Amino acid sequence: MKTFHKNIIFILVLFTSLQHYGQHNSHMVVEVNTAKKTLTVQQELVFFNQSEDTLTTIVLNDWMNAYSSKTSPLAKRFSDEFYRGFHLAKDGERGSTNNLTISNLDKKPLSWVRTKKNPDLITLILGTKLAPNQKISLHLFYIVKIPSDKFTSYGYTDLGGMNLKNWFLTPARYENHAFVKNSNYNLDDIANAVSDYEINLIIPKKLELTTDLLSSKTQQTEVFSFYKLTGNNRTDFNLFLEPKASFRSYKNSSVEVLTNIKGFRADEIKKAIAIDKIVNYTNNLIGKYPFEKITVSQAEYNRNPFYGLNQLPSFFVPFPDEFLFEIKFMKTYLNNYLKNVLKLDPRKDNWIYDGIQVYCMMRYIEENYPDCKMMGRVSDYKLFKGFNLLNLDFNEQYSYFYLLMARKNLDQPLGAPKNTLIKFNEQIASKYRAGLSLIYLDEYIGNQFMSKSVQQFNTKNKEKQTTRNDFETVLKSNTNKDIDWFFNTIIDSRQIIDYKFSNVSKTKDSVAFSIRNRTNVSVPIPIYGIKNDTIVFKKWIETTQKDSVYKFERKDAQKIVINYKNEVPEFNLRNNWKKIEGIFPNNRPIKFAFVKDLEDPYYNQIIYAPILTYNVYDGISPGMRFHNRAILNRPFVYDINPTYSIKSETVTGSAVFIVNKDYRNSNLYNVKYSVSGNYFHYAPDATYLKINPMVLMQIREENFRDNRKQMIYARHVLVERQKSEIVIDNSLEDYSVFNLKYINSKTEVTNHISFTADVQFSGEFGKVSTEIQFRKLFEDNRQINLRIFAGSFLYNTSNSDFFSFALDRPTDYLFDYAYLGRSSDTGLVSQEFVLAEGGFKSKLDTPYANQWIATLNAGYSIWNWIEAYGDVGFVKYTQQKQHFVYDSGIRFNLLTDYFELYFPVYSNNGWEVAQPHYGEKIRFVITLNPNKLVSLFTRKWF
Numbered sequence: 052m053k054t055f056h057k058n059i060i061f062i063l064v065l066f067t068s069l070q071h072y073g074q075h076n077s078h079m080v081v082e083v084n085t086a087k088k089t090l091t092v093q094q095e096l097v098f099f100n101q102s103e104d105t106l107t108t109i110v111l112n113d114w115m116n117a118y119s120s121k122t123s124p125l126a127k128r129f130s131d132e133f134y135r136g137f138h139l140a141k142d143g144e145r146g147s148t149n150n151l152t153i154s155n156l157d158k159k160p161l162s163w164v165r166t167k168k169n170p171d172l173i174t175l176i177l178g179t180k181l182a183p184n185q186k187i188s189l190h191l192f193y194i195v196k197i198p199s200d201k202f203t204s205y206g207y208t209d210l211g212g213m214n215l216k217n218w219f220l221t222p223a224r225y226e227n228h229a230f231v232k233n234s235n236y237n238l239d240d241i242a243n244a245v246s247d248y249e250i251n252l253i254i255p256k257k258l259e260l261t262t263d264l265l266s267s268k269t270q271q272t273e274v275f276s277f278y279k280l281t282g283n284n285r286t287d288f289n290l291f292l293e294p295k296a297s298f299r300s301y302k303n304s305s306v307e308v309l310t311n312i313k314g315f316r317a318d319e320i321k322k323a324i325a326i327d328k329i330v331n332y333t334n335n336l337i338g339k340y341p342f343e344k345i346t347v348s349q350a351e352y353n354r355n356p357f358y359g360l361n362q363l364p365s366f367f368v369p370f371p372d373e374f375l376f377e378i379k380f381m382k383t384y385l386n387n388y389l390k391n392v393l394k395l396d397p398r399k400d401n402w403i404y405d406g407i408q409v410y411c412m413m414r415y416i417e418e419n420y421p422d423c424k425m426m427g428r429v430s431d432y433k434l435f436k437g438f439n440l441l442n443l444d445f446n447e448q449y450s451y452f453y454l455l456m457a458r459k460n461l462d463q464p465l466g467a468p469k470n471t472l473i474k475f476n477e478q479i480a481s482k483y484r485a486g487l488s489l490i491y492l493d494e495y496i497g498n499q500f501m502s503k504s505v506q507q508f509n510t511k512n513k514e515k516q517t518t519r520n521d522f523e524t525v526l527k528s529n530t531n532k533d534i535d536w537f538f539n540t541i542i543d544s545r546q547i548i549d550y551k552f553s554n555v556s557k558t559k560d561s562v563a564f565s566i567r568n569r570t571n572v573s574v575p576i577p578i579y580g581i582k583n584d585t586i587v588f589k590k591w592i593e594t595t596q597k598d599s600v601y602k603f604e605r606k607d608a609q610k611i612v613i614n615y616k617n618e619v620p621e622f623n624l625r626n627n628w629k630k631i632e633g634i635f636p637n638n639r640p641i642k643f644a645f646v647k648d649l650e651d652p653y654y655n656q657i658i659y660a661p662i663l664t665y666n667v668y669d670g671i672s673p674g675m676r677f678h679n680r681a682i683l684n685r686p687f688v689y690d691i692n693p694t695y696s697i698k699s700e701t702v703t704g705s706a707v708f709i710v711n712k713d714y715r716n717s718n719l720y721n722v723k724y725s726v727s728g729n730y731f732h733y734a735p736d737a738t739y740l741k742i743n744p745m746v747l748m749q750i751r752e753e754n755f756r757d758n759r760k761q762m763i764y765a766r767h768v769l770v771e772r773q774k775s776e777i778v779i780d781n782s783l784e785d786y787s788v789f790n791l792k793y794i795n796s797k798t799e800v801t802n803h804i805s806f807t808a809d810v811q812f813s814g815e816f817g818k819v820s821t822e823i824q825f826r827k828l829f830e831d832n833r834q835i836n837l838r839i840f841a842g843s844f845l846y847n848t849s850n851s852d853f854f855s856f857a858l859d860r861p862t863d864y865l866f867d868y869a870y871l872g873r874s875s876d877t878g879l880v881s882q883e884f885v886l887a888e889g890g891f892k893s894k895l896d897t898p899y900a901n902q903w904i905a906t907l908n909a910g911y912s913i914w915n916w917i918e919a920y921g922d923v924g925f926v927k928y929t930q931q932k933q934h935f936v937y938d939s940g941i942r943f944n945l946l947t948d949y950f951e952l953y954f955p956v957y958s959n960n961g962w963e964v965a966q967p968h969y970g971e972k973i974r975f976v977i978t979l980n981p982n983k984l985v986s987l988f989t990r991k992w993f
Contacts, residue, residue: 117235118146228956314376369427409486580608668732670698782853
C-alpha cells in the first residue's frame, strides 16, 4: 500500500475511543515490509490524563530507536557486558524510528524532543495544557526499522520472519507526578502506561501471524493478508511473523496458550497435559489469567533460560523430556503471565515479578517432583554419590546461586532497580533470592499466606496501576505478626544473616541452647530436630533478644540444625548444626572429593584432582592438586600442587594459602592475605624457590556495574636460585624484593584504560615505573591500542642486567610470568612475547636499560583481527647516551592477551622481512592457564 486513508482512520479511532474511558487508546494501521525490514505505522493515540496534575508534556516510549546508534544507552549496556556483536554489526542490522510526525486533532504539528542521552524516549510538547481527566487526540506517523534478532532475540529473523516486541510508540507510565523514563537496557522492563489497542495489520501473504492479542483475518489479496488485532487493559503484547507458523495452540477452560517451546522428544499429548497442569496450577496459586490468549515462545525462553539446564550439552540430558518441557514452559509462562497482569514499574519493582515467579516454580516442584535432584538422574549413579553438588534437591540450588554472589561480596539489595544489577544478579542470583524470600516469609507466617496475598494483589492489579507499597500493604494485611524486618532487611538491604548455636545442653527429653547472632541482623529463624535424616521437630524462634535460652522437647533428635531447609537466605551454613549425642559433637570427618564440589556443611572436604604442567626445563610434569576451593568462596583457602618433573626427575610444584576478608559497606570491599610458594626449574640445570607473602586490597565503585577496578598489592618476594652452569648473568642467586603496586583500570568492549604505578626496593636496586594502557573501538569498527611505559632506577649497584628494564623480553626476576622457557635465548620458546616493560616485538642491539626507559607501543586495526603496530622509545644505559629505538610490523590479534602473533617489518635492524632466518623473529602470545581462559567468558556476568 502506498498511502493510508488518514482521515477515515482518524474518524474511526475517535468513534472507538468513546467506548473506553479508563485509560489511553491506540489505533494503529501497520504495514510490514520484509524486504526493507520496516513497519510503516499510522497511529491515532488518545491520551487520557488520569493524574491529578496538569500536563504540558507527554513522554512516549520509543524503544526501537535504542538500536539506532553505537552510543545509545542500549549500546553502552552491550559494551559494559563485553558483547561485541552490536558494535560490529552492519548498519542494516540495527534498528531505528524514522520520519516521525505528530499532530493534534486540528492537524497542527506538535513539537517533540528526543535527546542524545535518551534516544528511545520522546518528550512531546503540548500546545495547550492538559487538565486532569481530560483527553487529547494525537495523530502519529513513523517508520520503524526492525533490528536483527541476534542482539536480543527480538527483531527480524534469518528465516524471513519477525519477533516483534516494544516496536510502537506508547505513553510512558505516570506516577509520583512524573513520567517514568526507562531507557532500553535489554532488560524487558519497559514502563508502558495501561492502554487499549486496536491494530489493522498488513503483512505479506507468505507470512503467518501469532499474537497474544485477539486477532481475525479480515481480507487477503494476492500480495497481502489483513488482520484486525485488539487488546484492552494492556501494557504490552507480542507479535510473531513466520514463513511457517511454529506455534501450536493449546486451549483449556481459562486460556488459549500459543507456544513453540521445544520439548526435546516430548510428544504433543504429553505437552498438552503439562500445559494444562501448569495453567491450572498457576490459576489456583496466583489467580486466573485475565486475557483470552498468551504466547510462550522459545525466543523468550532463550533470553531468560533456566540456568543450569541450559548449560547441559544436548547429548547429556539427565532429566525426563516431560520434566524439561515443564520447567522451560513454566518459567516462560510465568514470566509472560506476570508481565501482562501486574501493573508495576518492572524496573523499580522487579523483585516482585521475580519473587512470585520463582516462588511458584519452587512450590510446583515441591508438589509434583519432591524427590527430584538438581542434576536429575546423575545422582542415581554410585560413581557420583559423593558429590554434594549432584545430590542437592532441585529447589536447593536457588539458595546456592545467591550464596555464590554473597560469598564474592557482589550481592545487591533485592529492592534495587533492575538496571543497577550486575548481570549475574539480574538474571540469576537476585531473581532466585527474591523467590526464596517469599518462600521464607510464607513458611514463617504459614496457612498459605503467600498464595492468598498474591491472589489479592493480582486482583488489585486488575483495578489500577500498582506499586511496591500496594504489595507490602497486602502482605501486612494478612498477618498479625510484625514483618517490617522482611522489607527493611531482606528486600532493601544487603545485610547478611548468620546464626550459630552456643551453650547447647540436653536431657533425655529436652534440648536447650542459645543462638549466637554473628552479624547482628535479627530475623526469625527455624530450628530443626533431626533423627536419621528425618525431621522430628521444627520451631520458629525470634532472635531479637540477646542471650535468650530456648528449650524444646527433644523427641529423640540426634542433632539440632538451624535453617535445615534453607528457608532463610543465610550466608554460612557450615556452623548451623550441633550433634547432641556422642563425645565430639562437632567433629566433622574428612571427606575427599574428586574435582571441585559444592561445600558440604557436615564434612571437612579435601578436593583432589590430577594436574599437568609444562615448561621446557621440567618438561611434562604430572601431579596431584589438593585444595579446599569450593564453588562458593571461603574465608580460608589452601591449594597445594605437587608435581613430578619427568625431564629432570625431581619433585616440583606450587602452593598457596589465602585468608579472605570482606568489607560489605566499604569501597575497599576485599582484602586477601596470602603466602605462596613455587619450586620449578628456571634453567636446564638449576631450580628456583620463590616465597611470596602478599596483601591484596580490592576497591570498587559505589555502582556495582561500573567496570572500574582498583587494586593495591603489597608483597615481599624472596627468591633462592641454584647456580647454573648454563645461564650466567652475574647476579645474586638469592635476593628479596619489596614490591608495592597500584592498578586502576576500566574495561568495556569499546574502551579500555588502565594505569599502573610500581615501586620496588631491594639490596641491589630501587626502581619506580608507571604504565598506561588505552584501547578504543571506533564506530567504523577500527581499533587503536596505545601503551606508555616509563621507568627509572633510584639506585642500582648490580653488575648485571638481570634487574634492568628490558626492551623486548623481561628477565622476570620476580617470577611472575608463566614463561615456557624463561632463560632460553634460542628456539621457539625464546620468541614468546609478554607485554611488559618496553613492550617491543623486535629484538634490538639495546635490549636493556639500567638507568631509565620510556616507550610508546601503538597498534591500529587494518581489517578484522589484523593490525599494524609500531613501537618507539628511549633507553638509557650507564655511561652511554640515551638511545632512540623503534620497530614496526603486523599483529594477528586472534584473541587479545590470549593468542596473538607478531610479524616484524621494519626497525633499528632495518627491513627485517628481508633478513635471514625471519621465522625466528616472529613473536607469539599464548595462554595455557585455564583459569585465565575461563575469566574471558565469565567477565560479562560479574
